[in-house]
Amino acid sequence: MNQKKIIAIIVRILLYAFVIGFFVYAGVNGYFSPIFEQSDTFWVLVGQHLNLVIISSFLAIVIALPLAVLFTRPRFRKYEWIASNVANLAQTVPSLAVLALAIGILGVGFKPAVFALFIYSVLPIFRNAVAGFNSINPDLIDAGKGMGMKAGQIFWRVEVPNAAYAIIGGLRTAVVLNIGTAALAYYIGGGGLGVWIMTGIELFDNAYLISGAIPVTLMAIGFDYLLRGVGYVISPKSTRQTADTATTT
Amino acid sequence: MISFKHVSKSYTGTEKAVNDVNFEVEQGEIVIFLGPSGCGKTTLLRMVNRLETITEGSILINGQDIGELNEIELRRKIGYVIQSNGLFPNMNIEENVTIVPDLLGWDKKKKHKRYKELMQLIGLDPGEYRKRFPNELSGGQQQRIGVVRALAADPPVMLMDEPFGALDPLIREKIQDEFLQIQREVKKTILFVSHDIDEAIKMADKIVLMRDGEIMQYGTPSDILIHPKNEYVSQFIGRDRAIKHLSLRTIAQLQEEIGLVEIDQSIVDSKQVNVHENLKDTLAMLLNQEADQVIVHDDNDEVQGAITIDRVQRYLHLEMRQKPAQSGGKEKVME
Amino acid sequence: MNEYLEYLRINASYIWGLTVQHIELVGIAIIIAIIIGVSIGIYLTTNEDLAETVLAAASVLLTIPSIALFGIMIPFFSLINQGIGFVPALVALVLYSQLPIIRNTYSAIKNVNPAVIDAANGVGMKRRQRLVRVEIPNALPVIMAGIRTAVVLNIGIGVIAAFIGAGGLGTLIVQGITRTDMYSIVTGSIVVSLLAIIADTVLLLIQKRLTPKGIEN
Numbered sequence: 043m044n045q046k047k048i049i050a051i052i053v054r055i056l057l058y059a060f061v062i063g064f065f066v067y068a069g070v071n072g073y074f075s076p077i078f079e080q081s082d083t084f085w086v087l088v089g090q091h092l093n094l095v096i097i098s099s100f101l102a103i104v105i106a107l108p109l110a111v112l113f114t115r116p117r118f119r120k121y122e123w124i125a126s127n128v129a130n131l132a133q134t135v136p137s138l139a140v141l142a143l144a145i146g147i148l149g150v151g152f153k154p155a156v157f158a159l160f161i162y163s164v165l166p167i168f169r170n171a172v173a174g175f176n177s178i179n180p181d182l183i184d185a186g187k188g189m190g191m192k193a194g195q196i197f198w199r200v201e202v203p204n205a206a207y208a209i210i211g212g213l214r215t216a217v218v219l220n221i222g223t224a225a226l227a228y229y230i231g232g233g234g235l236g237v238w239i240m241t242g243i244e245l246f247d248n249a250y251l252i253s254g255a256i257p258v259t260l261m262a263i264g265f266d267y268l269l270r271g272v273g274y275v276i277s278p279k280s281t282r283q284t285a286d287t288a289t290t291t
Numbered sequence: 292m293i294s295f296k297h298v299s300k301s302y303t304g305t306e307k308a309v310n311d312v313n314f315e316v317e318q319g320e321i322v323i324f325l326g327p328s329g330c331g332k333t334t335l336l337r338m339v340n341r342l343e344t345i346t347e348g349s350i351l352i353n354g355q356d357i358g359e360l361n362e363i364e365l366r367r368k369i370g371y372v373i374q375s376n377g378l379f380p381n382m383n384i385e386e387n388v389t390i391v392p393d394l395l396g397w398d399k400k401k402k403h404k405r406y407k408e409l410m411q412l413i414g415l416d417p418g419e420y421r422k423r424f425p426n427e428l429s430g431g432q433q434q435r436i437g438v439v440r441a442l443a444a445d446p447p448v449m450l451m452d453e454p455f456g457a458l459d460p461l462i463r464e465k466i467q468d469e470f471l472q473i474q475r476e477v478k479k480t481i482l483f484v485s486h487d488i489d490e491a492i493k494m495a496d497k498i499v500l501m502r503d504g505e506i507m508q509y510g511t512p513s514d515i516l517i518h519p520k521n522e523y524v525s526q527f528i529g530r531d532r533a534i535k536h537l538s539l540r541t542i543a544q545l546q547e548e549i550g551l552v553e554i555d556q557s558i559v560d561s562k563q564v565n566v567h568e569n570l571k572d573t574l575a576m577l578l579n580q581e582a583d584q585v586i587v588h589d590d591n592d593e594v595q596g597a598i599t600i601d602r603v604q605r606y607l608h609l610e611m612r613q614k615p616a617q618s619g620g621k622e623k624v625m626e
Numbered sequence: 627m628n629e630y631l632e633y634l635r636i637n638a639s640y641i642w643g644l645t646v647q648h649i650e651l652v653g654i655a656i657i658i659a660i661i662i663g664v665s666i667g668i669y670l671t672t673n674e675d676l677a678e679t680v681l682a683a684a685s686v687l688l689t690i691p692s693i694a695l696f697g698i699m700i701p702f703f704s705l706i707n708q709g710i711g712f713v714p715a716l717v718a719l720v721l722y723s724q725l726p727i728i729r730n731t732y733s734a735i736k737n738v739n740p741a742v743i744d745a746a747n748g749v750g751m752k753r754r755q756r757l758v759r760v761e762i763p764n765a766l767p768v769i770m771a772g773i774r775t776a777v778v779l780n781i782g783i784g785v786i787a788a789f790i791g792a793g794g795l796g797t798l799i800v801q802g803i804t805r806t807d808m809y810s811i812v813t814g815s816i817v818v819s820l821l822a823i824i825a826d827t828v829l830l831l832i833q834k835r836l837t838p839k840g841i842e843n
Binding site for chain 1 (some may be wrong): 675676686690709790811812822
Binding site for chain 3 (some may be wrong): 382
């Protein structure tokens, strides 16, 4: 075994040790106690959090994907840059601001939080789906036409499979962002695990902090893995690489 | 002089990419490593500047085992040209051409002077191209720059890995001619990888024909075409080896061996050709029915006689029946 | 509208102060992040096994919601009496920047045309010469793109830092929510967006400037 492999293994062991050490330390100090001592509240908060994320993400998918398809059709393609630039611009608005601004429109509570999360999720889903469709080699579409496929057949058999990985990639980004943003929903009365995190920050209470933050983190990592798995399963093998490489834009 | 002594290369596992290769290259020769992809020719070439390690055996340049030299210094003394030219995209043409002199620590003036000389060698205006970048040049120009970059520090040995392989046929021929012209001036010892039999016949002093990491035959192009050593060699060079061989012979050589024929005055439509024209093109002229005979001139424009299809055919028969001993280079193959 | 302009007039210096604070936080974080991230990225190109591990770890790190990361860090930083404020915010931003910077540095250098690397070796460049003269110049646009991503990301995440008392423009939004003051919220949002757009544009210009002429487009 060479030296480089040994370094890699040592780093890997250190990372695992760090994570395990953290959980042991937190456990020994009773930082997870609220989860067990107030498990009813905990599950209510988890449920609220999941509701916020799932409802808003679902709505975002339903709106963003058709829009992305529309703006990548030949007739509307010339307006695509406008939509993409608007999306890029809107992406610079901080997530907290989107939540805060939702108060102005819908007041406080669960609905404005869902609305804000929905707005914030539409953008990455739309952008990635557009990028996915645009990245399809025009020769493939040409080949499809050449063998007599109809527009619908080209769309379902050529475009969708080839864009699938990028589309799921956008979904992953959106959902992970969404879980994090939902942790701020407490601020506008939307509930969720953010309640414990904020309580922890305000009261300097490490137990609430950790009992809120760790479940949110695990939720984000879990959804990320889940969607990565979905992307892996539904996308053809040859299309997987492209979306994972470095971004240049 | 470069000697390959029992050179072998194996990656992990037992399969050998290069297997016990032995041959010698004379000073100032172009030796082409020829063979299909995966035959080990590129690996063999890259062992010479130690871009690939040598598993067994040794390579000697002028009696010096390259394994004992510092690899960085070794590479700076060996010109290296690759198919996709490998010009540095971030450097302008002058920086690209003078990279080796720069690494060797030449001063600015000397580098610039060398740059101008090299550009003149390939007929590109030094001033015009100086500040331009590789991506602003055509494929042919890029490849020329690649060649002069390798020549920049005047290395005695050049390694060329399919240097003209990516060019379209017309430009390739032109650059091949140009390169042969340059070689007549600079007389480098050149190891050259190719998979193109026509390129090898045209450019090589000697050909190393390889398969599966082993040398199938080492000899002059003419030798290989006339006396393929085994079934594989004759298959690789193709059924038209006789015709290919004609490209290596001129009318003058035919005249010396069997003489020309009298001009048949009854044929009105006959073309004129120089005595140094190669026989393949001459035959093509005759077959194209441009003429039933071709009238041969020497350099002073004096008519030497005529040549017909029959004559070419007779000469070819004679050539193909020659004994192996008469052709040079063969004895250099070590078995 | 007039009322809003009046608000801006009264609070101009306060807003400006928070903006400077925000820029300081993100600016210091990004400088530290570049030094660490680019070095790690370059080192990883020489060690494939480690690259896999580090990139996976950095991508998990980026997955952690910012507010949760602050939450996780506070108990530990409070051990050294830095529980809330500038230090944990800075550390969080540096950590978040690692994935885009390391990943882009690593893959940009890895993706330099193999023929060019082969030529660099063939002309007798040493490892360091190859890195400085060939690999980094050719990888620079992509590395800069990673830095841009990190900066824009950090400007956004810097807002959350207000929750843990690190100041910055997030303060305007947080205060706006608690006092139901829309002016404050809107101002905070607009300034943050503007900051992100300006930073992105400026960095894009720098990127173009640094890109060697021969590898444009």
